Amino acid sequence: MLPKRFLSLTGLMLVPLYSWGFSYEAPSVTPEVGSGFEEKPGWAASSFAVAAANPLATDAGYQVLKAGGNAIDAAVAVQMVLTLVEPQSSGIGGGAFLMHYDGTDVQAYDGRETAPQAASGELFIENGEPLAFMDAVASGLSVGVPGTLRMLEMVHAEHGQLPWKDLFTPAITLAEQGFSVSQRLHTSLASETALREDELASVFYYDAEGEPLEVGATLKNPALAAILQRIADEGSIALYEGDIAQNFVDRVQSHPVRPGELSLNDLSDYEALEREPLCTPWQQWEVCGFPPPSSGHLTVMQILGILDQQPLLEAPLDNGVTSSGWLHQFLEASRLAFADRGRYIGDPDFVEAPGGDWQLMLAPDYLASRSALIGEESMGSGAKPGNPGELSVSFASQPEQPEYGTSHISIVDADGNAIAMTTTIEQAFGSRMLADGGTGLAGGYLLNNELTDFSFVPEIDGELVANRVEPGKRPRSSMSPTLVFDQESGELVASLGSPGGAAIIHYTARTLQAMRDWGLDAQEALNLPHAITLGGDVFVEEGRFPDDIIEALRERGHTVSERELTSGLQTIMRLEDGSLFGGADPRREGVVMGD
Numbered sequence: 001m002l003p004k005r006f007l008s009l010t011g012l013m014l015v016p017l018y019s020w021g022f023s024y025e026a027p028s029v030t031p032e033v034g035s036g037f038e039e040k041p042g043w044a045a046s047s048f049a050v051a052a053a054n055p056l057a058t059d060a061g062y063q064v065l066k067a068g069g070n071a072i073d074a075a076v077a078v079q080m081v082l083t084l085v086e087p088q089s090s091g092i093g094g095g096a097f098l099m100h101y102d103g104t105d106v107q108a109y110d111g112r113e114t115a116p117q118a119a120s121g122e123l124f125i126e127n128g129e130p131l132a133f134m135d136a137v138a139s140g141l142s143v144g145v146p147g148t149l150r151m152l153e154m155v156h157a158e159h160g161q162l163p164w165k166d167l168f169t170p171a172i173t174l175a176e177q178g179f180s181v182s183q184r185l186h187t188s189l190a191s192e193t194a195l196r197e198d199e200l201a202s203v204f205y206y207d208a209e210g211e212p213l214e215v216g217a218t219l220k221n222p223a224l225a226a227i228l229q230r231i232a233d234e235g236s237i238a239l240y241e242g243d244i245a246q247n248f249v250d251r252v253q254s255h256p257v258r259p260g261e262l263s264l265n266d267l268s269d270y271e272a273l274e275r276e277p278l279c280t281p282w283q284q285w286e287v288c289g290f291p292p293p294s295s296g297h298l299t300v301m302q303i304l305g306i307l308d309q310q311p312l313l314e315a316p317l318d319n320g321v322t323s324s325g326w327l328h329q330f331l332e333a334s335r336l337a338f339a340d341r342g343r344y345i346g347d348p349d350f351v352e353a354p355g356g357d358w359q360l361m362l363a364p365d366y367l368a369s370r371s372a373l374i375g376e377e378s379m380g381s382g383a384k385p386g387n388p389g390e391l392s393v394s395f396a397s398q399p400e401q402p403e404y405g406t407s408h409i410s411i412v413d414a415d416g417n418a419i420a421m422t423t424t425i426e427q428a429f430g431s432r433m434l435a436d437g438g439t440g441l442a443g444g445y446l447l448n449n450e451l452t453d454f455s456f457v458p459e460i461d462g463e464l465v466a467n468r469v470e471p472g473k474r475p476r477s478s479m480s481p482t483l484v485f486d487q488e489s490g491e492l493v494a495s496l497g498s499p500g501g502a503a504i505i506h507y508t509a510r511t512l513q514a515m516r517d518w519g520l521d522a523q524e525a526l527n528l529p530h531a532i533t534l535g536g537d538v539f540v541e542e543g544r545f546p547d548d549i550i551e552a553l554r555e556r557g558h559t560v561s562e563r564e565l566t567s568g569l570q571t572i573m574r575l576e577d578g579s580l581f582g583g584a585d586p587r588r589e590g591v592v593m594g595d
């Protein structure tokens, strides 16, 4: 069933295409512009559905699926449109993780950025001290070798159905014709300072008085259109070698304050990887997620595994809000899981797993021993890492650093293939450098700041940090693209994930719990208010918890304050009758479309 709001789209312009099967129609109006917290209905579909963070991106994926493309084809089209319309969150200048279900098996594709060969553990140390976080972000130092495009090319070569070239038409068309600036892009530009310092971004996204593009303004991006046309014609090599690559390197190496050392060889040598997915039994479900270098699946499943060993609460929900009893268990489980994450998790090509196997961190006996540490009173900032398995070197615990940005895409196609892809340039607007590919045209794409996901210090008290910078290494991530299956039938149950930095982990864990145990549908589960801790203070979503719940947490010893917690969850669930139901986060402007 096509959601009503999309049926009302009229005056579509038909754009003729070169190859069979797929002709893109650029919407003459933006399907929906979101702002702030906006109630969403949830969307039903009978056989296929796509959920993404911007309506134009969702629509591109929908049109690909409608034309007979599969989940991978749609993911390529969605990502290219996101590069244009949600440039603050993800794009060809960044990295991504993609979980794929081909109807039989699950695959995990790694397009995470890598540190340049010239990088060392001292990358973010200046005059003997770690840089201030934002000084490191808005610099050439933070830019990693991007992986999203190479990864999509690899996955498309293995699983794609429609021609690669056609999948770029939606983004190229919108970049040439212009698209309507959304509320979220406008708000993100308005709240930004460092982006205004960039010579290209300052004139592309702001007027002469420094005012950001208005909501509804038509924005064309001829530089990106030209770059995407080259990639459509030549493949990812157009970004990784030659003049567009040279421009990427020039931008990084000529940063006016802190240039980076990323080189042409770093770009041309980049390889996307296929990794072994982590699939974890969780009562009647099997939850499949991304292994290290993401900490996402391990930390999500530690939290849920610890919770499963806690006394069952009679009322985990209290008038539609998670009760203080459940929140206490959840926050304490988070403290323990984040303590393990900070000690152990890093790029597996550089860091050994405890006991040689990451699954030991999820062993039921180990999680039972962790769960036993939870009492009536909060452990506050006192959670220590456990000992899931022996290591040949002992690591120091990495203190938590800020992480932001990111976008999530979930797709189920008519043949039952599914993807969950979380994609990022790290912070909003990444390293605050726009690259025009050397075209000399207006616009372009943003370069990531993913290397600030590494620890800023290589060692603490003489012990190395697992997630320190090393040449060619991938920074630890929190991204948690997740595919859920029914253990008995093996059928797909759900695809989900979220942006939100380290809080991705809490958003994903709580959504899974709400869907499995509290009978909430894909939309209701996303709507619930958030509460998080990275091991110290507790943050609860501003204005969404009654005072008595906050007070009850304080009485147990949690230090609690309110703040915006802007998840961007996207979920598609398969219902018992085989149909689909999708939800998009009310805190951002995403939508679901399907038939």
Ligand code: GLY
Residues within 6 Å of the ligand: 403, 404, 406, 424, 425, 426, 427, 450, 453, 476, 477, 478, 479, 501, 502
């Ligand atoms: N930069 C967000 C993440 O990888 O978790």
